[in-house]
Every structure is written in structure tokens, then in C-alpha cells.
Amino acid sequence: MKFYSENIDDLRTLYVADLKKALDMEQKIAKALPTMIEKSTDAELAMAFRNHLEETKGHVSKVQRLLRNSTGDDDTMKCKAISALITEAEDNIKDAGDVGIRDIVLIASAQQVEHHEIAVYGTLRTWAELLGETEAVAVLESILEEEKKADKLLSSISDSVNATAEPNTSRAVA
Numbered sequence: 412m413k414f415y416s417e418n419i420d421d422l423r424t425l426y427v428a429d430l431k432k433a434l435d436m437e438q439k440i441a442k443a444l445p446t447m448i449e450k451s452t453d454a455e456l457a458m459a460f461r462n463h464l465e466e467t468k469g470h471v472s473k474v475q476r477l478l479r480n481s482t483g484d485d486d487t488m489k490c491k492a493i494s495a496l497i498t499e500a501e502d503n504i505k506d507a508g509d510v511g512i513r514d515i516v517l518i519a520s521a522q523q524v525e526h527h528e529i530a531v532y533g534t535l536r537t538w539a540e541l542l543g544e545t546e547a548v549a550v551l552e553s554i555l556e557e558e559k560k561a562d563k564l565l566s567s568i569s570d571s572v573n574a575t576a577e578p579n580t581s582r583a584v585a
Contacts, residue, residue, distance in 0.1 A: 429535055433490070433535060439490065440467050447520075459565065466557050466561070476550075521565055533555055
């Protein structure tokens with residue numbers, strides 16, 4: 412799978428390309444979160460998703476500003492990884508027949524997205540440091556910390572949600 416559709420000859424070009432993908436990523440997450448809120452049956456999980464939707468909208472604005480400062484526009488590049496994660500999440504949510512299992516699937520899917528975001532923003536922050544982009548470093552660090560906090564909250568919620576799931580005790584006989 413090819414992650415970059417243009418020639419990347421220097422760190423600045425790589426940095427801008429990934430900022431464009433980060434913007435696409437955040438826009439896609441903002442579009443997916445309302446469905447996750449709707450499908451949640453656990454009140455704490457639904458609230459976590461609502462709060463993260465508001466944070467995500469802020470991330471969109473922050474990344475747009477960083478792109479405008481770097482390039483003069485806020486064009487995006489398709490983030491193939493987040494597209495795949497969201498498609499996988501949608502499929503898993505549809506396949507979960509039990510509402511308790513669906514909440515577990517929602518948490519697992521959201522954490523996969525959070526882990527991708529943590530990787531993206533950690534990398535972008537490091538590249539911004541190398542490029543001397545002091546303001547961008549601070550912005551990217553703040554987004555990174557919010558993503559880590561969201562992941563930690565999902566882990567906390569999963570402790571109670573996972574405990575409510577009925578284990579399947581049937582075993583296939585060979």
C-alpha cells in the first residue's frame with residue numbers, strides 16, 4: 412500500500428503532506444462520531460464520544476490553521492489508514508447483534524483510531540520540532556495530549572463495559 416501519492420524529497424514536504432492527512436483524518440472522525448454516539452448504549456461511553464466530538468472539531472480548526480500558516484491553504488490528502496479503520500468499525504458495529512457487545516466494539520474501534528491519532532500527532536510534533544516550527548509544536552502537543560486522554564478514558568470505560576458482557580461458553584467440537 413502506498414501512503415504518499417507525491418514525491419517526498421525533504422522533511423518539510425513530508426510534514427505538510429502528513430498535516431494534510433491529519434486534517435482529512437480529523438474531518439472523517441468528526442463525521443463518524445455522531446453514529447458512534449447514537450449506537451452507544453452505555454451513558455458514560457456516549458458522553459465520552461460527545462465530548463470527543465467537540466475536541467475533534469477543535470482539532471480540525473487547529474490543523475487547518477497550521478496548514479494555512481505553512482502553505483497558505485488548508486487542502487487535504489486522503490488518510491487511507493483512518494478510512495480503513497472507520498470502515499472496519501462500521502462493519503464491526505453492524506455485526507454486533509448484542510448491545511453490550513456493540514459497546515465493546517465501539518470502544519475497541521475508538522481506541523484503534525485513538526492509537527493511530529497518537530502516532531500521527533507524535534510524529535508531526537517531532538517533525539515540527541526539527542523544522543523549528545515552535546507554534547506548531549505547541550499546538551500538536553496539545554492535540555496529542557487530548558488524544559492520549561481520550562484513549563485513557565476509553566480504557567477506563569472499557570473496564571465496566573467489558574465486565575457486563577456475557578462470555579460465550581459454547582465451544583466448537585472438532
